[in-house]
Amino acid sequence: MSAVQQGPAVERGGRPARYTAGGGVVLVAALAYLPYLVDTGVTQAMVVFFYLAAMALMWNLLAGYAGLVSVGQQAYVGLGAYAVLQFSNWGVAPFLGVWLAALACAVIALPTSFAAFRLRADYFAVGTWAIAEVYHLLVIQDSSLGGGSGSALTTLSGIDPVLRDAETYWTALAVAAVCVLGCFLLLRGRVGLALTAIRDDETAAGSAGVRVGPAKRTVYLAAAAGCGAAGGVVIVSQLNVAPDSAFSVQWSASMIFIVLLGGIGTLEGPLLGAALFTVVQQYFGADGAWYLIVLGAACVPVAVWLPRGLWGVVARATPLRVFPLARRVRAASPTAAGPGR
């Protein structure tokens, strides 16, 4: 083999990353202008898309990158919603409360993670669910938050509905955009590299000096914050909250469905899945049980025949990538000989 003068270069980003950043800014600006163009029916549907996309991105971060398959993310959706209510009772404006709710969820997630991380692999899933139930039952105990029947977010009811809808829309857009950006930055950084190593082989990554615990905990806290903000958007858009629906396992179910349908382990997949899910929900959601039966039945063939999701199909067929996350190794010298084995 010829002597290598320079080490191989690891590269990524470059032009595609700048395109993504530029395209993202333009897209967000265009979306922000939307309330001036379309009626509230459309913006309300977009709000649903934004909070579902945010939740799905967070679940994808957990399951697709950190290997943490949670069925308990509704804990943070519910806590986020109730945090907005609590802050509002203390006099904080709900649109600001959404961001504080994210912070509060991250703070609550820190001690929670120490309990949840005692469970490995699949049992983590149902363990997080039990934890979510604990938060659910604790919130019901608090009569100042409406107890078992829930409460209305009265501070927003005085505002002009058109303005309120627009502000809700902008908040939802901002939450979704921050989630996308947050995922992107997290995955491009040191944590993302650690997660890739962990995903390949946790033990080997640990012995190679990757700090496995902190990387996973960072993701767990980030996902809690993201789902908390999404939960805050839910209460702001619905103007009331009830414990049984805020802490419903259906939230996790929707996240799982969206991510696996769209394509796990990518950033494009959850966005694609959330868009599809929102459209289907807008058109067929009124059919209640039948809609859910069809949706549930759709999970089964997707699970069996499309394990990489719809984005997996797109990615196989085209070179299209929205987010430049992959690292490429470019050999500095002429390519070395073939594999030795």
Add this chain to the structure above:
Amino acid sequence: MIWVDAVLQGVLVGGLYALFACGLSLMFGVMRIVNLAHGDFAVLAAFLAYSLISASGVNLLYAALLTVPVFAGFGYLVQRGLLNRAISSGPLPPLLATFGLSVVIQNSLLQGYTADSRALDPGRIGTASLRLSGQISLSYLELLILGLAVLVLGGLELYLRRNRTGRMLRAAADDRDAASLVGGDPRHLYGVATAIAFGTLALAGLLFAARSSVAPSSGPSELLFGFEAVVIGGLGSLWGTLLGGIALGIAQNVAGQADPAYTLLAGHLLFLLVLILRPEGLLPRRSVTA
């Protein structure tokens, strides 16, 4: 005395939790599948038995004798036709597939039976009870359920230890490829494990409906109780699962005695406490591994 009564009632319901949970434990132990539809299948069994009883007028015993083997066969087919395919692409597809089944079952029951809860009539045994003292009496039905749970768990333990197919289930849980090298067809063995899981969950579903009632939406909370029983007891140990179910039942009943609002919370908190203080469970694994 009311506290003694609460503990005894907890022991009785704990047996049922364990009966329900053993299939969950078996499927996880052998195939690493968390069956998110476990509770919903149990509810489905109860509703089918309900229809059978109201259509033909047979009693609960005969309905159970029919439902349990039918569900076992159904479980085998679900595994062979669906889950075996899903496992081959990793741990997430089975989770999604069973989640999809859960949604389908819940909403189909909602369509077919409305959201009301139904109870199965256990007959005369349902009202008779064994009076131990002025304040403590044990319902014969609940004693029967506990006895049945112990019997099934004991039988399953014996099957896994002494029967050649049972032994192969444990072998496949340890090492799937090595099991195929001694002639075990993993797809068939997995089917057998799921058949056992479905048979036991059907029995548990019928007993849940006989002792209180079930609604189309009860599946997920039953799943959670079953799961907690498994973890409290220690993954992979059937007697541990029984102990875990009983501990869960006692925690719920004693806390419920203090204030009904704490019933469920106490169970979840016990689960989390065990998780933090003793993650290997009360009785660490002996047979089917985890």
Add this chain to the structure above:
Amino acid sequence: MSALLEVRGLSVRRGQLLALRDLSLAVEAGRVVAVIGANGAGKSTLLEAVAGLLRPERGGVVLDGTEVTALPAHRRLRLGIALVPEGRRLFPSLSVRENLLTGQYRRRPGPWDLPAVYALFPWMADRAAQRASALSGGEQQAVALGRALLANPRVLLLDELSLGLAPAVVATVYRTLPQVVAQGTGVLLVEQDVSLALRRADEVHCLLEGRVELSGSPADLSARQIETAYFGIRRESA
């Protein structure tokens, strides 16, 4: 005369790599055939493909005239191909006796039963109730061999029996081979310890990069020939 086991032009891919290239060999009843070669020469791949754990890209495996190439491992065992895998692969949560009994799950009729294995390894009867994971490496290897024998195989595949074991232990395990072969079983073994393979085998194949580089009976092969084939030293550069 057709052999008991025939490997015909087998090519097996492992990921990107073609681990076996058009490999052919035969094992006759009552004979010990050894495959030697450096790490990564394709030895274990060969045994896994014969046992049915890997599917070949081309070529086939024939057992006593029956084509078994399309059959999975558990079906091949029932026809009489048993593998003692590399690293032994005992069932760690099962006892010694239970591990042996799994070998009987789909056994064929034949001379090997639990008493016969206990006669071969007398210590096993005393430690039957112990967990397999509590045994030493050599003891585990013996249990793995016993487990395979209980299926009464017509062809026994042995993958690196000596790996990680003390020479005395290896000798004990290998000393049982004549008794196995005496029953008419054909043995195909893979061994890193070349001198051991040469002492125990009736026929040796040396593998290099997935191909048979050299074949013959140990008596006919010179040390120089084997060294050349083993390390792939080309004549012109030697």
